[in-house]
Each structure stands twice: as C-alpha cells, then as structure tokens.
Amino acid sequence: MSAPPRQRRPYAARVPMDVRREQLMDAALAVIVRDGYGGVSVDAVAKEAGVTRPVVYGAFEGLGDLLTALLDRQQVRAFGRLLAALPDDPDPKDPAALVEVAIERLVTMVREDPDTWRPILQPPDGLPDAVLQRIEADREQVRGIFAGLIAGVSEQQDGVPFDADLYAHAMLAVVEHFGRLLIDDPDRFDTQRMVDGATRLLRLLWR
Structure with a gap:
C-alpha cells in the first residue's frame, strides 16, 4: 500500500517586500478591529x-516591530487627515465658527475611518518606548497647531490674553476623548451630538 500523499503546506506567493509588509500590517489591523489588541499575535496575523509564520x-x-510599523503608518495617515480637517483660512475673529467647522470635520473623519484612528487613540499596552515617544511627538505637533489657532483668537479678544499652551492641551484632550467615544460607541454618539457637545465645551474655554 502506498503512503498517503503528504499534505502540502500553504504557499505564500512571492511579492515585493513593501507589498508584503503592507499586507501584513493590514492583517494586523483587521485582527485588532475584530479581536482587540489582546488577540494580536504573529500566528493570528499570519x-x-x-x-505562514516565517x-x-x-x-x-x-x-513588536510589526505593531510599531503599523502605528507609524496609521499616524502618518491620521496626521495628514487631521491637518486636512482644520479650516483652510480660519477667521480668528469668529472662534465659535472655527471650533464648529473643525470639530464637525474631525468627527466626520473619525466616523468614516475609525480603523485609522484606533491604534492612535487606543494604543496597546506594552508598546516600545520609541513608539510612545513618537505618539507624544505627534501630539506635541498637534498641540502646537492648536496653540497657534488659540493665540490668533486671543489677539482679537479684549482683556487678559489666553494661555494658548494650556488651552491647547485642553482642546487636544477633548478631541481625543471624543474620538474614543466615536470608536467605542458610534451609534450612541451621532455627529451632531458630538459637534454640539464639543463646540459648547470648547466655547467655555474662550469666554
């Protein structure tokens, strides 16, 4: 009796390395979205x-290297979209309109593509220090943009100038928190509710 034929292992077609890396990062992101960070492993991604694992x-x-690369890629995408969401030619004399337009665009952006923002707003525990430093560096850059906008508004107001740096921290905290709410429970927090809430909250800072 001849031995049964050996079952052949799955064969991964040869593809350029940059394409393969993108494929694996997409797979890792799909696992994160479906199973959370606790479900991510080399076996799960493969x-x-x-x-195969090799x-x-x-x-x-x-x-760790895969998650770092994924986070880097998502940060580049997210930061580019964040800049695109800010008003092109903001009018510092109308801060309420500036806030409303920016928040509406940001909320719409997160709702349309939560997977891009998930690794940024909900990073996994145990990330390497280099990745955490990268996240904070990007946050600092965004805070700088917010501080510039707030300083421009302050120049148009009477009285004591705003503490633009402090207000920028508060503004970023509000934006990040609202982003997490959108990712965790998008049906409960519709776009208009988020826009109204964020606008009223941020207006309090500018009274």
Whole structure:
C-alpha cells in the first residue's frame, strides 16, 4: 500500500517586500478591529493574511516591530487627515465658527475611518518606548497647531490674553476623548451630538 500523499503546506506567493509588509500590517489591523489588541499575535496575523509564520518573520523582526510599523503608518495617515480637517483660512475673529467647522470635520473623519484612528487613540499596552515617544511627538505637533489657532483668537479678544499652551492641551484632550467615544460607541454618539457637545465645551474655554 502506498503512503498517503503528504499534505502540502500553504504557499505564500512571492511579492515585493513593501507589498508584503503592507499586507501584513493590514492583517494586523483587521485582527485588532475584530479581536482587540489582546488577540494580536504573529500566528493570528499570519492566519489573517493567509501566510505562514516565517513569512511574517521575513518581513518584520517580530510582533513588536510589526505593531510599531503599523502605528507609524496609521499616524502618518491620521496626521495628514487631521491637518486636512482644520479650516483652510480660519477667521480668528469668529472662534465659535472655527471650533464648529473643525470639530464637525474631525468627527466626520473619525466616523468614516475609525480603523485609522484606533491604534492612535487606543494604543496597546506594552508598546516600545520609541513608539510612545513618537505618539507624544505627534501630539506635541498637534498641540502646537492648536496653540497657534488659540493665540490668533486671543489677539482679537479684549482683556487678559489666553494661555494658548494650556488651552491647547485642553482642546487636544477633548478631541481625543471624543474620538474614543466615536470608536467605542458610534451609534450612541451621532455627529451632531458630538459637534454640539464639543463646540459648547470648547466655547467655555474662550469666554
């Protein structure tokens, strides 16, 4: 009797390394969205992408390296979209309108593409220090943009100038918190509710 034929292992077609890395990052993001960060592993990513573990290790040094690359990619995308969401030519004499337009665009952006924002607003525990430093550096850049907008508004107001740096921290905290609410419970927090709430809250800072 001849031995039964050996079952062949799945074969991953050869693709350029940059394409493979994108494929694996997409697979990791899909696992995060479906199973949370606790479900992410090299095995889970390989299964999601339809490849073997050695293929993953051929593209990344390990899970930490893969998550770092994913976070870097999502940050680049998110930061570009954040800049695009800010008003092109803000009028510092009308801060209420500035806040309303910016918040509406930001809320719409997060609702339309929560997967881009999830690794930024809800980063996993145990990230390498280099990644955490990158997140904070990006936040600092956004805070700087907010501080510039707030300083411009302050120049148009009577009385004591705003503490633009402090207000920028508060504004970013509001934006990030509202972003997490949108990701966690999008049906409960519709766009208009978020816009109204954020606008009223941020207006309090500018009275």
